[in-house]
Amino acid sequence: MNQVKLILEDGTELEGESFGAYTSAAGEVVFSTAMTGYPENLTDPSFAGQILVLTYPMVGNYGVPGEELYESISRIFESDKVHVAGLVVNYYSQEHSHWHAAKSLGDWLKEYNIPGICGVDTRLLTKKLREKGALLGKIVAEEDIPMHDPNLENLVAQVSPAGVQHYGHGQHKIVLVDCGTKTNIIRCFLERDVELIRVPWDYDFTQLDYDGLFLSNGPGDPKMCQATIKHLQKALQQDKPIFGICLGSQLMGLAAGGDTFKLKYGHRSHNQPVKRTGTQRSYITSQNHGFAVDPKTLPSEWTMLFENLNDGTCEGIQHQTKPFFSTQFHPEAAGGPQDTEFLFDDFLKAVAAYKAAQ
Numbered sequence: 195m196n197q198v199k200l201i202l203e204d205g206t207e208l209e210g211e212s213f214g215a216y217t218s219a220a221g222e223v224v225f226s227t228a229m230t231g232y233p234e235n236l237t238d239p240s241f242a243g244q245i246l247v248l249t250y251p252m253v254g255n256y257g258v259p260g261e262e263l264y265e266s267i268s269r270i271f272e273s274d275k276v277h278v279a280g281l282v283v284n285y286y287s288q289e290h291s292h293w294h295a296a297k298s299l300g301d302w303l304k305e306y307n308i309p310g311i312c313g314v315d316t317r318l319l320t321k322k323l324r325e326k327g328a329l330l331g332k333i334v335a336e337e338d339i340p341m342h343d344p345n346l347e348n349l350v351a352q353v354s355p356a357g358v359q360h361y362g363h364g365q366h367k368i369v370l371v372d373c374g375t376k377t378n379i380i381r382c383f384l385e386r387d388v389e390l391i392r393v394p395w396d397y398d399f400t401q402l403d404y405d406g407l408f409l410s411n412g413p414g415d416p417k418m419c420q421a422t423i424k425h426l427q428k429a430l431q432q433d434k435p436i437f438g439i440c441l442g443s444q445l446m447g448l449a450a451g452g453d454t455f456k457l458k459y460g461h462r463s464h465n466q467p468v469k470r471t472g473t474q475r476s477y478i479t480s481q482n483h484g485f486a487v488d489p490k491t492l493p494s495e496w497t498m499l500f501e502n503l504n505d506g507t508c509e510g511i512q513h514q515t516k517p518f519f520s521t522q523f524h525p526e527a528a529g530g531p532q533d534t535e536f537l538f539d540d541f542l543k544a545v546a547a548y549k550a551a552q
């Protein structure tokens with residue numbers, strides 16, 4: 195294996211071995227404490243521009259499954275490519291064994307020209323990221339490259355589709371604004387009674403005929419999505435149900451007149467506890483975000499719907515009178531627990547109630 199380095203903007207240099215593509219890459223270094231789910235994480239478009247550190251000490255041992263399609267979308271992955279800029283692990287298992295595996299993690303990364311570095315002390319690295327916050331960094335192979343801050347770019351424009359696509363034949367017509375959607379969100383809708391119209395992030399969906407609006411997850415700073423926010427503000431004037439996940443939740447907060455801020459090092463794992471406001475009920479959730487809505491900045495007709503039990507941050511918002519709600523976490527999971535998937539049913543119940551009242 196070739197030697198490579200991980201260099202952080204604070205001057206830290208860690209030596210390791212290359213797996214995946216032997217090439218250099220720069221981005222924002224973030225960590226995830228999820229124990230499994232690298233095929234899902236690596237294809238989640240929300241990770242665009244980020245070098246992902248996995249804290250679980252052995253990675254790659256179950257390989258990567260082969261692709262299967264379902265209604266023209268992937269049944270297996272969260273999009274059609276690997277989106278992370280690079281991958282950092284402690285021990286990379288060169289051998290893999292799983293009934294569903296079609297290739298190794300290293301070969302899969304090579305297909306997308308994404309570098310991996312292994313043999314790195316990921317505990318030391320994670321402690322550093324927790325103390326200092328997410329840092330810029332680069333994996334350096336033969337060629338040195340400059341640091342690169344992906345949050346200064348409109349990453350959503352890079353991962354959002356170019357055109358409109360239709361799926362399903364159910365009775366509820368849902369517009370999905372695709373800011374970098376995970377395919378499991380589409381699967382969750384298609385398992386229900388939905389016809390889905392998937393539109394690009396800057397598409398003027400207000401001219402469409404629909405029953406409910408959904409705003410997807412996506413990469414980068416939500417404030418880059420001004421076109422989506424503008425269209426969403428029009429939708430907030432109406433009464434059609436709206437549901438947003440992760441970036442979609444942040445966009446709802448911004449469109450409502452609130453503010454978002456960058457968390458020190460974000461939440462990326464499959465065991466984040468959240469509590470539903472006004473209840474004693476908590477849920478274990480899948481999360482992947484670096485920004486959050488500041489609930490103090492929300493207008494009085496909006497309230498916090500879920501709160502993170504680790505750090506008290508806002509995990510979703512809700513309108514007091516209209517059927518508008520969001521989650522900062524991922525009810526669609528993939529990977530992670532499916533405990534909050536019922537929120538898709540709640541959204542579609544609100545859609546049915548809205549239609550019945552017309």
Ligand SMILES: NC(=O)CC[C@H](N)C(=O)O
Nearest residue numbers: 411412414440441484485
């Ligand atoms: N998964 C997401 O949608 C992430 C949203 C946003 N890019 C963040 O990091 O907070």
